[in-house]
Amino acid sequence: MNTLLWFKRDLRLADHPALHLAQEIGRPVPVYILEPELWRQDDASGRQFAFLRESVLTLREALRARGSDLVIRLGDAVEALERLRQETGARHLVSHEETGNGWTYARDRRVADWARAQGVDWAELPQSGVVRRLKSRDRWAAARNRFMAGDMLPAPVALPPVTLSSDPLPDAAALSLAEDCPQRQPGGxxxxxxxxxxxxxxxxxxxxxxxxxxxxxxxxxxxxxxxxxxxxxxxxxxxxxxxxxxxxxxxxxxxxxxxxxxxxxxxxxxxxxxxxxxxEPALERRCLHSAYEGLRPREPDAARLEAWRKGETGLPFVDACMRSLIATGWLNFRMRSMLMSVASYHLWLDWPATGAHLARMFTDYEPGIHWSQCQMQSGTTGINTLRIYNPVKQGRDQDPEGAFTRRWLPELAEVPDTFLQEPWRWEGAARLRYPAPVVDVAEAARAARQAVWAVRADPSFRYEAARVVEKHASRKDPQRHFVNDRAPRRRKPRPGDDAQLTLDL
Missing domain, CATH: 1.25.40.80 (Serine Threonine Protein Phosphatase 5, Tetratricopeptide repeat)
Incomplete structure (x- = not known):
């Protein structure tokens, strides 16, 4: 009996619960479906696709080394799965659960409808500590710890042969994606x-x-x-x-x-x-606390947005971080937070527009982390402490010798160290091929702080904030070692529990 094993964001053979279940059910037929429509979404980019393509090809090599193969199909997932069902006679589909963007959520619902209609048993297994249909966060941490302490599943030594045909795996250019990230990390x-x-x-x-x-x-x-x-x-x-x-x-x-x-x-x-x-899948497109809807203009200031995207805001540390991200596809967590904070507070740009740009820039884009963090750094959750990063201070603190800033902003080569993070204050600023700052840092931060706190001052604000806390806030100290799976002592979650940043490892 053939079992369709659908690989998505789980491109490995080791510690792969779905693979092991497929082996128990019947002959696994490993499948990867390349969905062009997914790569036309606002959060998709060539750098991500290039990383994925390398990872898919590496997975195929690993399967072939074990006597199997990866069946690659190009097109709509439901149509591809139906063709595979007809070709193999499979009545079982196995995959991992996916916490993806809104598009993949809608696609999975269509796949579920197809499976029911065709009498296909679709088993979705967790591959992380995320719990589907979670009723309460109160004991979530203990459940996550138990999963992490569970036995790891070894990669199989051999797998049954697969003789189905595959479609060619296109490159980024074939999908009209520009792979413009010369220093990105390789996949596999x-x-x-x-x-x-x-x-x-x-x-x-x-x-x-x-x-x-x-x-x-x-x-x-x-x-x-x-x-x-x-x-x-x-x-x-x-x-x-x-x-x-x-x-x-x-x-x-x-x-x-x-x-x-x-x-x-x-x-x-x-x-x-x-x-x-x-x-709460809607947090990808709606403010976690509804009082913040419409706080910033839905149509962002085009000039400010473009300056921020290109690394031409006139704020050296911000621009250096953005240019580094454009070239490498990676940035450390604090600088990611600063980029989002400056866009949201100093430039007063709405988080969906800036968040989509950063999503495309990050090779490691993970929707669940990304959109939660975008809202957190924009002050729209209603429960987190406002973090309005001062980009001048951050530059001095995190790049005290100016090496990072000078590397990515060669046009500031002649600026003395004293003025590197505020070149507009240097007497030679007029001859620089570098823009003046698009905003006054202190004044913009002051106005943003007042606007955000004005929303929180409304008497009705705290009622919805309490709902957000109850549903989403952490119940425990994240520092506790993962192998301790005892339930934490219960306490009421508090605003600010999620102050930790985790955009990158």
């Missing part, structure tokens, strides 16, 4: 394994202290985020490998213990933020 399982090993063995020692720096963080951060997003590595693999390394370094005072604890916390917060989108 091998790169994921190498990154995890190098982080745990050497690179990660200074992670806790270096992760906030856009310069040092590029090497000190794990850089696993795109691999977790596309599933070339499971979160459980990362969690358990980190736990093993934690046992090795226990008692040492060389930085390793603190850094590994920080990585475990961010892996936990990753699932926490993805759970928000799973519980």
């Amino acid at each position: 399982r091998g790169h994921a394994e190498a990154l995890l090993a190098s982080f745990l063995e050497t690179r990660g020692r200074d992670y806790r202290h270096a992760m906030s720096s856009p310069l040092a963080g590029a090497a000190a951060c794990s850089r696993l985020s795109p691999h977790l997003a596309f599933g070339t590595l499971s979160v459980r693999e990362a969690v358990q490998a980190t736990a093993a390394r934690q046992r090795d370094v226990r008692g040492r005072r060389d930085g390793w213990a603190d850094s590994l604890k920080s990585l475990q916390s961010r892996l936990a917060w990753r699932d926490h933020f993805m759970q928000k989108l799973e519980d």
Whole structure:
């Protein structure tokens, strides 16, 4: 009996619950469906597709090495699955649950309708700590910890042969996607394994202290985020490998213990933020607290938006971060937060427009994390402390020697260090080939703070904020070790519980 095994954002063979279930049911027929419409969405980009394409090809090689193959089909998922059902006679479909964007959510509902109509049993399995149809957050952390402590599933040694035909896998250009990211990370399982090993063995020692720096963080951060997003590595693999390394370094005072604890916390917060989108898919397009709808203009100021997108705001650290992101597809978490904060507060741009641009720029775009963070950094959740980053201060704090800023803004080469983050104050500013700032930093922050707090001052605000807290806020200290699966002592969740940032690892 053939079983269709549908790969989506789980492009690996190790620790793959769906693969193991497909083996138990019957002969697995591994399938990947390349959906052109998905890659026409506002949050899709060539850099993401190029990473995915490399990962799909690597997965196909791994399957072929085990006697199987990856059947690649191009087109609509429902139509592709129906053709495969007719070709194989399969009455079972197995995949992992996906917490994706609104388009994939709607597609999965169409697939569910098709499966019911055709008598196909579709089993969707979790591959992370995200819980579908969660009734309450009160014991979510304990459930997540139990999943992470569960037995890892080894990659199969051999699989049954597959003789179905495949469609050619197009490149980015064939889908009208520009792969304009010369320094992006490469995709594929091998790169994921190498990154995890190098982080745990050497690179990660200074992670806790270096992760906030856009310069040092590029090497000190794990850089696993795109691999977790596309599933070339499971979160459980990362969690358990980190736990093993934690046992090795226990008692040492060389930085390793603190850094590994920080990585475990961010892996936990990753699932926490993805759970928000799973519980409330509308947060991708609507403010989590409805009082903030319409706070900023729906049609953003075109000139400001374009300056921010290109890294030409006249605010050096902001522009350096954006240009680095454009070229590499990656930025450390604090600088991602700053980019969103400056766009939302200083430039007063609405988060859906700026969030879509950042989604396209991030090779590691993960909808559940991304949209929750965009709202958090824009002050529209109703429960988080306002974080209005001062880009001048951030530049001085995180790039004190100016190396990062000068690398990405060569037009500021002659500006003295004292004025690097405020070149408009330098006496030679008029001869620079660099724009004047689009806003006054202090004045814009003051106006934004007043506008956001005015919304919170409404007497009815707190009632909806209480609903958001009850549904989405953390119930526990994310620092607690993952293998402790006892239920945390219950307490009422509080506004600000989600102040931790987790846009990247």
